Amino acid sequence: MTTSSPLTVLVAGATGSVGRLVVAESIAHGHTTRALVRDAAKARRVLPAEAELVVADVTDPGSLKAAVTDADAVVLTLGSDGGAHSSPENVDYGGVRNILSALADRAPRIVLMTAIGITSRSTGYGHLLDWKRRSERLVRASGLPYTIVRPGWFDMNGPDEHRPLFLQGDTRRTGTPADGVIARQQIAQVLVQALTAPQAVGRTFELVAENGEALEDLDALFAALTPDAPGALDGTGDEENMPLDREPAHVRADLDALRDRTGTP
Template identity: 30%
Template sequence: MTQTDTTSAQEPVLVIGGTGKTGRRVVARLRERGVETRAASRSGDTLFDWADPTTWAAALDGVATVYITPLDTTPSPTPAFVEQAVAGGVRRLVLLSARGTDVPGFFGPGYEDGGPHGEGERAVRASGVAWTILRPGWFAQNFSEGVFLDAVRAGELALPTGDGKAAFVDADDIAEVAVAALTEDGHAGQEYGLSGPRALGMDEVLDEIAKETGKRAAYVRVDTDAFRAGLVAQGFDDVEAGLWTDALHPITTSAEAPVLDGVRRALGREPRDFAAFVRDAAARGAWG
């Protein structure tokens, strides 16, 4: 790795999804480095709405570097955004994609050709500018500030993941890799698969949380059809319920279990362990 690319650092960095899980962490780290940063979202300091392309031009004005947190819909708006960004003078793109996007069948039939993430990856590769692709697996933060939090707090986590395991990745590691790719040389053309340092099943995850909180949520194994029906009952449409169920498939099959080397390659250190994530989240009162 090299030192900060000062040429890029003198121009604003646009962070799409600047108030989200990885985006707000990227924004904080860039600003700590003294990099002028635009936190772009529907609620950020820079207005940006994937569904409203008229908001894109102002967000991109004067920007040379962009971190893209894509919208997970088909067709993806990422290719159109990339085209507009490059036409406006952007010279570096860092795309948040997903583990398994390049693996046929990884997410099941709902994500043919990598789904919307695959569309985004193909767009940045064909952009003609420097690009880096981040492919993280399931976030550790899904248990502390995401989709699993309410269930863990309520004492029962019901999922169709069986005895499958995943090497959950800390969102702080994702952000650090993103910042390196946004501000340093040596990351252009790189695809970083990002994971934690060990694989855990859901029972092991809940054990780790219980060690810090003193309260152990139960892991309830449900079948796929029952899980999908539960999502529909909560208001998801059939397509959304199917995609969400498919997204869990790599945990069920333990396709998310192998440890990846992206954090080590990008940062020169090992990824953060799940136990360290739990200690910090518990200290902040994530589980009450």
């Protein structure tokens, strides 16, 4: 297992069902862990006492400066609830854009959680997956060191289904648990280990479980992944079915702004 000096880790989506496990996992790895929350009282009820709380809202860019200050790494586990304030565009996409913008000239490690089947272009999720895919493109365009993890269906594992399997190309796109399942705790483990694994940088992959025992050391799995092509907007092997010239104008503008700031092609 790759080890390094403790980091200051910011977790966005920290009170969500995966985010709170990421906070605990990060603390267990010895990292100073900062939880970005909207409601401090609620957060204190669900997060470990060791977590540092910073009150901010990912849909409000002006509130994020203190949250990102001095962060060595950022884990993004954002998820919308479908309300007007918390739509996929505002949270799953806009939240990622706003945090990347707030970083200014800082260059922390970025680990983004999205979802398996993200390239399906299915309308069954109300375009949720399209906005998550656009958030991936923002991260790749940022020029920052990143890992993008696309987990399968949460906590639907069988009793002997614990061995992590990393896939690429997003070929499982039925929109059902047949695409793959994974425990939330294992998602948190992968997200946190990706922060310090050199082999994880620049990789995008789907995360599911297969029959077998859990692994403590994921370095070999990270090392076996194919890196994303330099300058590419999509992950390695992804179907090219979201043409950039057909994207909303503001999405193209967001990508251009990130590329201009970082000099990314």
